[in-house]
Amino acid sequence: IDEPDEPGTDIDVDPKQPKTESEKSAELLAKADGNTDADNPEVGDTLKYTIQTRNTIKDSLITNLTIRDAIPEGLEYVPGTLKVNGEAVTDEDDADEGYVVDGEVFGSFGDVTDTEWHTLEFQVIVSEGQAGKDIENVAVVDGDNLEEPDEPREEVKVYPREPKTESKKSAKNADESKEHYEVGDTVVYTIESRNTVSDSLLENLKITDVLPEGLTFVEGSLEVSHGGTGLYEDGKITAEFGEVTDT
Incomplete structure (x- = not known):
């Protein structure tokens, strides 16, 4: 036989179904002038929110992973503080991976095949009239092929806590x-x-x-x-x- 046969066939491998794990936290970043409670947020203080998510299934694909967060009443976004995966991005809806429009913060991560943590960070200021209130902030982590979005949440207790x-x-x-x-x-x-x-x-x-x-x-x-x-x-x-x- 001059040349051996080389029979072959193509196999379609279906990717595993991805599954996300998501977390959200708020950090007291800076105190406003005159505020003295070093451990708790007060009106005028600056907070940093961090939302992170990862795919927990190896060898799977998340298509078009996104994180969005509608900033709740009582908090005011600090312009220019948005970061996606640790990199600063503009607030405008342009060619980079993040933007802030009408009080909603958005980060895009594209197709994700790893199991590393992907993060969205931004800063807010506690507005007037929020003393004694509990401010709950809920983010949405989604992807085109996820069965359902994650909704990590964080509650901030604003001090002083006025009794009622x-x-x-x-x-x-x-x-x-x-x-x-x-x-x-x-x-x-x-x-x-x-x-x-x-x-x-x-x-x-x-x-x-x-x-x-x-x-x-x-x-x-x-x-x-x-x-x-x-x-x-x-x-x-x-x-x-x-x-x-x-x-």
């Missing part, structure tokens, strides 16, 4: 067999209050109640929770709880 109370008052007949009140019945009043804002301080919480005409206080019936102190004097009930940090 929620209170309620109820009355019941001490004789639980009765549905209505009659002269001579004993009425049990319960007044409750709580601070609804976590990580805030409610200074010198006090509950007072002036008994209306037609009711007589029952001596020895005053109960105060959480180690507070209680007093009945001149027709007025007073309960003091000091500083309250729980909810």
Whole structure:
């Protein structure tokens, strides 16, 4: 045989289905003039958001990987701070890999075949009126062939945490067999209050109640929770709880 045969055939290999792992974080980058809380963001402070994602499946392809983030109310983008994979890009929608339009930050990473982390970074300033608020920021990580996008999120608690109370008052007949009140019945009043804002301080919480005409206080019936102190004097009930940090 002068020349050997070389039979062959082509095999189509389907790529593996990619799967993303995504994270989002916020870092306190700079304090505004006059702000003194070094550990927590306050109005006027500068934050840096970092969104990162990676393909966790080797030998797979993500087609047209993108990260976008609509900056929530209460935060203001700092122009010129956008970075894609650590490289500065312009804010304009031009030929580079990122842009900022109408409060939405966008980064494009093209087709991704590796399992390395890909990042989008930008800075914001905490706007006026946000003290005591929780600002949640949700990003969207997507690709043309991903089954569903990732939505990494981060919540920023803006300080100082202004307390806000929620209170309620109820009355019941001490004789639980009765549905209505009659002269001579004993009425049990319960007044409750709580601070609804976590990580805030409610200074010198006090509950007072002036008994209306037609009711007589029952001596020895005053109960105060959480180690507070209680007093009945001149027709007025007073309960003091000091500083309250729980909810």
